[in-house]
Amino acid sequence: MIADSNLVTEALAGNRYALARLISLVEDDGTNARGALASLYPHTGQAHIVGVTGAPGTGKSTLVNQLARSLRDQGTTVGIVAVDPSSPFTGGALLGDRVRMRDLAGDEGVFIRSMASRGSLGGLARATGDVTKVLDAAGFDVVLVETVGAGQSEVEIARTAHTTIVIEAPGLGDEVQALKAGLMEIADVLVVNKADRPGAANTARALEMVIHRHHDRRGNGYDAWRPPILQTIALDGTGVPEVLDVVAQHREYLEKSGAWAERERERAETELLNVLQQELLNRVLARVGEEQGRTWVERIAAREVDVYTAVETILGRQ
DSSP states (O other): OOOHHHHHHHHHTTOHHHHHHHHHHHHTTOTTHHHHHHHHGGGOSOSEEEEEEEOTTSOHHHHHHHHHHHHHHTTOOEEEEEEEOBOTTTOOBOOGGGGGGGGGTTOTTEEEEEEEOTTOGGGOOTTHHHHHHHHHHTTOSEEEEEOOOOSGGGGGGGGTOSEEEEEEOTTSSOHHHHIIIIIHHHOSEEEEOOTTSTTHHHHHHHHHHHHHHHHHHHTOOTTSOOOOEEEOBTTTTBTHHHHHHHHHHHHHHHHHHTHHHHHHHHHHHHHHHHHHHHHHHHHHHHHHOHHHHHHHHHHHHTTSSOHHHHHHHHHHTO
16 A cells, blocks of 8 residues: 555556546545646646547547557557546546456556546546646656536646547537537537548538638637647547547647647636635635525525615625
8 A cells, every 4th residue: 555645656657546546546636636737737838738529429449449559569658537427426537438448558658547527617637637646756658638518518638638629520519500609619520430431521521511600700820829630530540540640630739839838828727716616615605604605595585685785784794
């Protein structure tokens, strides 16, 4: 058994058991989790964080599996964070899709962690960003973050990843409408998976039209990144090397244009505001107390006071 105080040292030295323990500590927000993250933080900032998102049924898990295999063929180490829907009964992850990643098990250059979303919006578990930092600090070259697949709320992934791959598939309805509603804003790479199915070419053409209108409307310059559209058959790996080529090109673009540093700043700002918000809320609730909190809820439900007045009163008493 490794003591919590030694987990960081052991994980940085490549001890996979320590790494797993450390991630569990971070997920549970244990008493030593924040100290561990503070120790790890100077070692972060090297990994290319790639988000993989899209509607359910597009083949995200299968594509992530193939991306990881191809990266390993190149000698690249890979961390995978797979955010699963939470069980409504236990709060645990429903890990059925992870079965497809069994062929990666035993590879020392791959570390896979499934996380339950636990009701978090945007397809990402609360601690996903912190787990990504742990894998980054542990030295993995690329960290793939696969989201739940909850539709339009998936835009949250853009606040965690450097490169966001949005996956579509033919025959799933009006996927272009979904893209118009938000995913187009975050897509760095568009993939039409299951390209052997009827309608794949039509889906790709429709996405190209949306991209064309989107970029014209934004008035991007010639040097701006234009999301490429690729077609894949994840089941047999068709098109996967081309996806990785484009992901590498996007990293190069980010670094040369200065967008990499800008995304790091945006991520730091978002994280700071989120943590501040949660910490302030926790402190206020602790001061109010559980019993007084229930009293306010009852008064609001009874229409004795509106919620804004209640909040102003609670904050005014602090």
